[in-house]
Amino acid sequence: MVLAIGEKAPQFELQASNGETVRLSDLKGKNVVLYFYPKDMTPGCTTEACDFRDHHESFEGLNAVILGVSPDPISRHEKFIEKHGLPFLLLADEDHKVAEDYGVWTLKKNFGKEYMGIERSTFIIDQEGKLAKEWRKVKVKGHVEEALDYIKENL
Template sequence: MTDLAIGDKAPDFTLPRNGGGEINLASLQGKAVVLYFYPKDDTSGCTVQALDFSAMGADFEAANSVVIGISPDSVKSHDKFAAKHALTVMLASDEEKTVLETYGVWKEKSMYGKKYMGVERTTYLIAPDGKIAKIWSKVKPAGHAQIVLEAIRAL
């Protein structure tokens, strides 16, 4: 696991995505890219976040940016999640957890005294030049999409 910081070149990746096909970070150079890492499809916080990013899709597009949600769920799970909630946000599947580990979001968590490994809800904003412009850790889902959009507009 690497400790990524603002100003670092964002590590490239290629992952399978909902709706078929793959998403490759390097292919998005020239646009701002929002990578939001979330724990699990169809859970309350993750649904709020995905719905907000989907609802604001046109705003992100107008700001020359792409939003990608990444979790360890399968593409099949992402497809069901997207269909159930009419999501338009792109969802990438990292079942091997390689991208989650590279970006430092696969962490030990604890709930009710039990320790387990899981995704710490984190968002990376990657500037059009491929460098990390902003990192939000331990994100609260409600209102987060608006905060990210304002940061993109300020780039």
């Protein structure tokens, strides 16, 4: 699926690490930082989550909610949150439907093997539910600051 900046972001409804269901439609009036990552407890994903953790208050000050999405089950998300003190929700997209809707469920290659998985990506959704910015094939270093700066300057 091709997403267009300025268009309504694909709606979703996913189980969250706090036991509740999160719907994008319920977040109207807030900026949403929706970041997709491959797997809890892996080095790159841990670094990215901890970077979002360390900047969490700055995002909150800009009326922004951080939501991390991976195919991991809630039980694994809970361990990840506990281990790293993550102050934001992680959403379980076990059937990868939301990842497909956002175009981040892709063919990946690692050590000569091909498999389907999450392409590390971040989407900024504005207070009206429209896609404001996207980053695909994210490199972790410096990315969270880039997302924060975008919100400061544009939303």
